[in-house]
Amino acid sequence: MSQIFEHISPADFFYRNRDIAGFSNPSRAIYSAIRELVENSLDAAESIGVPPDIFIRLTRIKESGRGVSVYELRVQDNGTGVPSQHIPSAFGQVLFGSKYRLKQSRGTFGLGGTMAILYGQITTHHPAHIISSTGDSRIYEYRLSIDIRRNRPIILQRKSLDNDHKWRGTIVEFRLEGDYFRAMPKVLEYLKQTAVVNPYANITFIDPRGRLYMFTRATTSMPPPPKETKPHPYGVDVEMMQRLIQSTDARDMLTFMVETFHRVGKSIAKNFLKFAGISPKRDPKKLRPDEVVHLVQKMKTFDEFLPPDASCLSPLGEELLKAGIIKEYQPEFIAAIQRKPSTYSGHPFIVEAAIAYGGNIPRKGDIVLFRFANRIPLLYDEASDVSWKIIKSINWRRYKATPDMPIAIAVHVCSTKIPYKTVGKEFIADRPEVSREILFAIRYVARKLQKFLTRVEYKQKELRRLNIFAKYLPKIARFSTDLAEKKRTPNVDKLIRSVKRIEED
Amino acid sequence: MRKIKPSMKERRKRVLQALKGLGEKIYTQIEKGKFPWIEMPSRSTDNIYYDPELRQYILGDKKIRRSAGNIRHIASFTKLVWTAFFVRELTRERKTSTLRDLYYSAQAYEMSFKDQAESDNIITDLETVIGHAREDFNVFPEERSAVFGDLTIEYNVPGYEGKRLNLTSHPDGVMIGPALTSADFVRTSADKVIAIEKGGLFTRFIEEQVYRKFNAILVLTAGQAPRATRAFIHRLNTELELPVYIFTDGDPWGMHIAMVIISGSANAAHLRDLTTPDAVWSGVWATDIVNYKLPSDKLTDVDIKRLHELARDPRYKGELWQREIKTFMKIKKKAEQEAFSRYGLTYIVDEYLPAKLEGEA
Ligand SMILES: Nc1ncnc2c1ncn2[C@@H]1O[C@H](COP(=O)(O)OP(=O)(O)OP(=O)(O)O)[C@@H](O)[C@H]1O
Ligand SMILES: [Mg+2]
Numbered sequence: 083m084s085q086i087f088e089h090i091s092p093a094d095f096f097y098r099n100r101d102i103a104g105f106s107n108p109s110r111a112i113y114s115a116i117r118e119l120v121e122n123s124l125d126a127a128e129s130i131g132v133p134p135d136i137f138i139r140l141t142r143i144k145e146s147g148r149g150v151s152v153y154e155l156r157v158q159d160n161g162t163g164v165p166s167q168h169i170p171s172a173f174g175q176v177l178f179g180s181k182y183r184l185k186q187s188r189g190t191f192g193l194g195g196t197m198a199i200l201y202g203q204i205t206t207h208h209p210a211h212i213i214s215s216t217g218d219s220r221i222y223e224y225r226l227s228i229d230i231r232r233n234r235p236i237i238l239q240r241k242s243l244d245n246d247h248k249w250r251g252t253i254v255e256f257r258l259e260g261d262y263f264r265a266m267p268k269v270l271e272y273l274k275q276t277a278v279v280n281p282y283a284n285i286t287f288i289d290p291r292g293r294l295y296m297f298t299r300a301t302t303s304m305p306p307p308p309k310e311t312k313p314h315p316y317g318v319d320v321e322m323m324q325r326l327i328q329s330t331d332a333r334d335m336l337t338f339m340v341e342t343f344h345r346v347g348k349s350i351a352k353n354f355l356k357f358a359g360i361s362p363k364r365d366p367k368k369l370r371p372d373e374v375v376h377l378v379q380k381m382k383t384f385d386e387f388l389p390p391d392a393s394c395l396s397p398l399g400e401e402l403l404k405a406g407i408i409k410e411y412q413p414e415f416i417a418a419i420q421r422k423p424s425t426y427s428g429h430p431f432i433v434e435a436a437i438a439y440g441g442n443i444p445r446k447g448d449i450v451l452f453r454f455a456n457r458i459p460l461l462y463d464e465a466s467d468v469s470w471k472i473i474k475s476i477n478w479r480r481y482k483a484t485p486d487m488p489i490a491i492a493v494h495v496c497s498t499k500i501p502y503k504t505v506g507k508e509f510i511a512d513r514p515e516v517s518r519e520i521l522f523a524i525r526y527v528a529r530k531l532q533k534f535l536t537r538v539e540y541k542q543k544e545l546r547r548l549n550i551f552a553k554y555l556p557k558i559a560r561f562s563t564d565l566a567e568k569k570r571t572p573n574v575d576k577l578i579r580s581v582k583r584i585e586e587d
Numbered sequence: 588m589r590k591i592k593p594s595m596k597e598r599r600k601r602v603l604q605a606l607k608g609l610g611e612k613i614y615t616q617i618e619k620g621k622f623p624w625i626e627m628p629s630r631s632t633d634n635i636y637y638d639p640e641l642r643q644y645i646l647g648d649k650k651i652r653r654s655a656g657n658i659r660h661i662a663s664f665t666k667l668v669w670t671a672f673f674v675r676e677l678t679r680e681r682k683t684s685t686l687r688d689l690y691y692s693a694q695a696y697e698m699s700f701k702d703q704a705e706s707d708n709i710i711t712d713l714e715t716v717i718g719h720a721r722e723d724f725n726v727f728p729e730e731r732s733a734v735f736g737d738l739t740i741e742y743n744v745p746g747y748e749g750k751r752l753n754l755t756s757h758p759d760g761v762m763i764g765p766a767l768t769s770a771d772f773v774r775t776s777a778d779k780v781i782a783i784e785k786g787g788l789f790t791r792f793i794e795e796q797v798y799r800k801f802n803a804i805l806v807l808t809a810g811q812a813p814r815a816t817r818a819f820i821h822r823l824n825t826e827l828e829l830p831v832y833i834f835t836d837g838d839p840w841g842m843h844i845a846m847v848i849i850s851g852s853a854n855a856a857h858l859r860d861l862t863t864p865d866a867v868w869s870g871v872w873a874t875d876i877v878n879y880k881l882p883s884d885k886l887t888d889v890d891i892k893r894l895h896e897l898a899r900d901p902r903y904k905g906e907l908w909q910r911e912i913k914t915f916m917k918i919k920k921k922a923e924q925e926a927f928s929r930y931g932l933t934y935i936v937d938e939y940l941p942a943k944l945e946g947e948a
Contacts, residue, residue, distance in 0.1 A: 550658060550662065554655070557668075557669065558613065558664065558665050558668050561665075561669050562610045562613035562614045563614060565607060565672050565675060566614040581656075
């Protein structure tokens with residue numbers, strides 16, 4: 083018997099392993115599809131500095147039995163739009179994307195949106211419908227399906243229309259099988275949290291029952307867009323090094339170092355090459371494979387490289403983070419912190435955290451955690467997430483917080499490379515550099531909460547105190563008047579006022 | 588037959604005056620814009636002393652101050668003032684209230700007591716402040732005891748003012764309730780008081796006409812004598828100048844029933860006129876158990892522990908007490924009053940009682 087070897091395309095691979103991309107069952111499929119398209123839309127609007135306007139509609143087409151139905155999902159945005167020639171690949175080819183560059187964005191793999199369309203095609207055999215314009219004179223409209231075996235788009239129809247109103251944006255519409263009603267709580271929670279962490283976005287959702295959910299922006303101010311950056315020496319592996327060498331124009335190692343890497347100047351490059359024992363005059367393209375390996379190893383141990391700067395990151399900032407939570411939860415108290423940029427394995431990252439108390443924050447019998455990564459809410463596998471572990475390790479009584487209180491903590495990690503554990507982007511792995519920053523951030527806002535709770539406790543105690551005097555003094559006056567056989571009850575208002583230690587507000 | 592000066596109207600006036608005085612003090616303090624406060628002797632154990640001269644417990648000089656300006660005091664301060672207000676109404680209208688009634692009555696004024704223990708405690712505070720027992724301001728506990736004998740009293744309670752009653756009128760005896768407690772003594776032919784612990788023997792004594800044979804007023808304490816009963820015995824002893832003999836079971840508990848009538852309890856150290864220091868414990872003694880060969884039970888561990896406590900108690904300094912405690916410990920036996928029935932139902936009256944009364948008289 084001979085073994086059969088075959089090659090499978092990336093599309094085929096991801097189809098066979100669709101659970102790692104978040105399409106493991108009908109309910110999860112609905113959630114992931116909405117999420118991937120919404121995130122693409124947010125990226126598309128933010129990358130040109132426009133406050134996103136996103137319109138989502140999920141329509142039930144027909145029942146397929148056992149709670150599963152065929153739905154049509156349509157997501158429209160006001161983002162960049164996709165240039166006509168890229169539309170087929172962007173939506174019909176796995177691992178094709180515009181976000182591989184080194185700057186913070188939601189998308190990273192060139193997989194998410196296409197995976198949703200792929201899943202739809204497999205479950206419904208219905209082509210995807212894409213309409214997009216970059217704001218020029220034409221609007222392009224495509225009907226596409228994916229050749230899974232070859233990982234290629236098949237263009238079924240292409241139209242070009244006049245763009246009289248200079249519309250710019252993208253509409254993605256396709257069908258998929260799923261179970262909205264089981265997915266509903268997570269979908270709504272996802273949209274709400276997305277609204278929290280993107281307070282400058284308008285998000286509208288019409289669900290299959292015809293219900294309208296509107297998340298209206300609280301501000302039009304957006305965090306400064308991230309700048310693209312060069313790779314940091316600490317974050318480079320052999321594979322990447324080989325690619326960098328292949329694509330460089332530099333003729334010698336010194337120039338190569340300075341031109342290719344982030345924050346490497348002439349003197350640092352010189353020192354490093356000396357440390358690595360490689361002549362600055364060497365032609366990078368002529369390095370032997372063992373020298374490339376050696377170079378990468380030395381890079382990791384050289385301690386004079388400057389830490390990466392964070393201009394490639396786009397954190398929300400304390401004010402926007404607060405604004406998002408206030409807009410969705412109207413808490414009585416909120417505090418936020420943005421930690422200084424830091425790095426893990428050469429990847430810059432910034433941790434932001436907020437704590438909120440009261441208002442519409444639910445009392446769950448435990449702290450409510452909102453996890454965000456590059457402005458994406460993470461909803462699944464909370465217990466495996468580093469932030470959750472950190473919250474659990476903190477002795478909250480020290481901060482006067484008890485489980486019955488309505489307390490929410492939001493943790494936002496932004497990085498050029500979020501240390502996700504899976505491509506499903508659901509939880510953040512436990513990297514010591516990252517978890518330390520999260521711990522410090524949470525501790526900081528927890529101390530702010532403690533101050534607030536102490537003040538509240540003091541006020542309540544004072545109020546109780548005042549109430550006790552206000553309750554009893556008039557009675558004493560009344561009974562003693564009667565006992566003493568007097569006519570007029572003495573006035574105790576002055577006495578009551580004299581015990582007041584705080585101003586009522 | 589002796590004529591006695593009525594005393595109860597006078598006492599009522601003093602109580603009302605004291606309550607009014609308390610009210611005036613507080614009223615004036617408030618009028619001056621001050622947080623009212625009161626001071627009273629501390630009833631904590633380190634301020635309770637046995638006074639050998641008075642032959643009862645008294646409070647020392649330590650004072651406590653309750654101020655309405657103190658968040659921890661103001662609630663109980665108010666409740667004290669309310670209690671004063673409430674009992675003044677009672678006393679003025681000559682109505683009575685049980686401790687339990689009073690506990691519930693507070694709720695109508697939106698300042699409920701936590702439990703009856705709290706309201707009882709506030710009443711004790713008021714006793715301490717105005718120096719009168721609660722029975723004087725018409726608050727009574729539930730338990731009741733009884734009296735039988737040739738004593739004519741005159742009621743002061745509404746509807747019965749001026750009405751007289753001879754305390755032999757009822758073969759079951761007359762309950763020592765609020766009405767009797769506030770009645771004045773008019774006349775008596777008795778020349779002694781016999782206090783009895785148990786109802787069975789009290790009835791037997793009435794049936795056997797002990798009150799006539801021995802010229803005695805019989806008082807049933809029904810176990811540990813309620814304060815109204817102790818106050819009543821005190822009055823029989825002081826106002827009528829009658830000697831008092833106490834018969835209890837022959838065990839440490841019976842002995843202590845007698846002692847509380849004689850010397851009072853530490854709980855009432857803030858009060859006077861509840862004790863009868865000259866009253867005599869006439870039995871059943873430990874030595875009686877031996878001398879009369881009474882049927883007996885073994886002392887239990889609890890009994891023995893109690894005897895050790897009593898041996899150290901300053902009230903038990905007297906020779907008789909120490910002798911009896913020692914005898915109990917030696918024979919390790921106890922006997923009930925009913926044990927005399929072994930010699931026939933009338934033996935206790937015909938033989939034992941005369942011998943005892945003679946021995947003490
Ligand atoms: N709404 C949109 N507007 C503009 N461009 C889009 C939009 N949706 C997708 N694209 C383009 O299509 C590419 C592929 O999208 P896809 O979601 O498959 O991958 P990605 O967003 O790059 O990475 P990830 O797998 O992390 O989502 C994107 O990189 C982007 O260039
Ligand atoms: Mg994407």
